[in-house]
Amino acid sequence: MSEATPSPAERHGTETVTVPGEHLRLRLDLSLARLFPDHSRGYFQRCIREGRVRLNGRPVQPKKPVMPGNIIEIRWPQKEIYDLVPQEVDFEVLTEDRDVIVINKPPDLVVHPAEGHLDGTLVHGLLHYDYDSFRAMIDATMRPGIVHRLDKDTSGAMVIARNLFARQQLKKAFKERLTEKTYVAIILGEFGAVTGTIETQIGRHPVRRMKMAVVEEGGKYALTKYRVLGTSQGCSLMEIRIFTGRTHQIRVHFSHLHHPIIGDYVYGGKGKHIPIEVPRQMLHAWKLVFPHPRTGTMRQFMAPIPPDFRQALEQLGLPILNGMPTPMGPTIPEGWVPPDDLPSDDEEDKQ
Structure with a gap:
C-alpha cells in the first residue's frame, strides 16, 4: 500500500x-x-x-x-502523458478575451493527451499559444482549459477556459445545460419527415466496450432533435441539436436509426453503399451558445465548415452552408418533462 x-x-x-x-x-x-x-x-x-x-x-x-x-x-497511465510541453498546433481562433478562447477545431486533432496520443494535441497547442495561462491550470487530468470535447475526427466550435474561474463557470454551465450545441452532419439515407426527435437511453455497448449503444436498461437518457437541410444521391445534410451530452450521442442515435454518419467507421458509416469517399466522419460542431463566465451574457459563435466537409457537400450536390442555423427551439423543448432521475451531462461528453 x-x-x-x-x-x-x-x-x-x-x-x-x-x-x-x-x-x-x-x-x-x-x-x-x-x-x-x-x-x-x-x-x-x-x-x-x-x-x-x-x-x-x-x-x-x-x-x-x-x-x-x-x-x-x-x-x-504511462508517465509520458504528464510531460506536457508547448507544441505548435494548427487551430483557428474565432474570438478570445481574458477568460475564454473560442476555436474552430480542425479534423484529425485530438483534444487532450491520452494513451496512444501523447503529443500534438490541442492542449499542447494551447500551451504554445498562451503558456502562462494554461500552464497554471494543469491538473491531474492534463486538460488545462478543456470544459467539453470533440472527437479527433469531429471538427467545429469549442470554448476553452483561460483561467480557473472561467473553467469552473463554464463546467457548471455545461452541467446545468445552459449551453446550446448545434451540429451539421452528412447522413446516409433519406428521411420521410423534415424534422424529428430521437429519445433513448445510451450506455456502453454490451459486447464492444469501447463503443456506446442504445440500450434498454442501465443507460443514460439522451435527447436529439434534427432537421433535414437537403437530400441528394442517397445522403442527407442534417442540422442536429443535442439536449443532453452523452458520449458519441449523435453518432449512436443516427446509427440506431440505420442512418449512420458517412465516414463513421465505428458506427457503420462505411462500405460500398457510401456514394463518395470521405477522410473522416462528416460531423461538424456548427454553432455554440454559452453564458460568458465573467458577465453571464449569452454568447453565440459559428464555426465555418472545413474544406473536406465542403468538398463532400459539393460532390453530393448538397447545400453549401454559409449562414446561421435555423432556430430549433429553446435549450429544453417546450412541453418536455425530463425524467425524475435525469443525470447531468457526461464528463466524457464528446461527439
Missing part, C-alpha cells in the same frame, strides 16, 4: 490502496476521487472503463460499492 500520495506527475506504474472505514458503501469511482483528490471522479470513471482499476483483484463497474478493507489496484 502506498505510504504517501505522490503528485500527478510522479504517478506511474501500479499502485494499491486499502479502502478506509469512512468509505463504507461508497461508489468505487467516488472512493477513488476522495483517496486521490487531485484527480476528478470522471477521470477514475475512465480508468475503470479502460480496465486500469481492479477491486479485490477483479474488474468492476464505477458504481460498484466498496467496503472497508477492500483492496483497490490502479494502473496509472
Whole structure:
C-alpha cells in the first residue's frame, strides 16, 4: 500500500490502496476521487472503463460499492502523458478575451493527451499559444482549459477556459445545460419527415466496450432533435441539436436509426453503399451558445465548415452552408418533462 500520495506527475506504474472505514458503501469511482483528490471522479470513471482499476483483484463497474478493507489496484497511465510541453498546433481562433478562447477545431486533432496520443494535441497547442495561462491550470487530468470535447475526427466550435474561474463557470454551465450545441452532419439515407426527435437511453455497448449503444436498461437518457437541410444521391445534410451530452450521442442515435454518419467507421458509416469517399466522419460542431463566465451574457459563435466537409457537400450536390442555423427551439423543448432521475451531462461528453 502506498505510504504517501505522490503528485500527478510522479504517478506511474501500479499502485494499491486499502479502502478506509469512512468509505463504507461508497461508489468505487467516488472512493477513488476522495483517496486521490487531485484527480476528478470522471477521470477514475475512465480508468475503470479502460480496465486500469481492479477491486479485490477483479474488474468492476464505477458504481460498484466498496467496503472497508477492500483492496483497490490502479494502473496509472504511462508517465509520458504528464510531460506536457508547448507544441505548435494548427487551430483557428474565432474570438478570445481574458477568460475564454473560442476555436474552430480542425479534423484529425485530438483534444487532450491520452494513451496512444501523447503529443500534438490541442492542449499542447494551447500551451504554445498562451503558456502562462494554461500552464497554471494543469491538473491531474492534463486538460488545462478543456470544459467539453470533440472527437479527433469531429471538427467545429469549442470554448476553452483561460483561467480557473472561467473553467469552473463554464463546467457548471455545461452541467446545468445552459449551453446550446448545434451540429451539421452528412447522413446516409433519406428521411420521410423534415424534422424529428430521437429519445433513448445510451450506455456502453454490451459486447464492444469501447463503443456506446442504445440500450434498454442501465443507460443514460439522451435527447436529439434534427432537421433535414437537403437530400441528394442517397445522403442527407442534417442540422442536429443535442439536449443532453452523452458520449458519441449523435453518432449512436443516427446509427440506431440505420442512418449512420458517412465516414463513421465505428458506427457503420462505411462500405460500398457510401456514394463518395470521405477522410473522416462528416460531423461538424456548427454553432455554440454559452453564458460568458465573467458577465453571464449569452454568447453565440459559428464555426465555418472545413474544406473536406465542403468538398463532400459539393460532390453530393448538397447545400453549401454559409449562414446561421435555423432556430430549433429553446435549450429544453417546450412541453418536455425530463425524467425524475435525469443525470447531468457526461464528463466524457464528446461527439
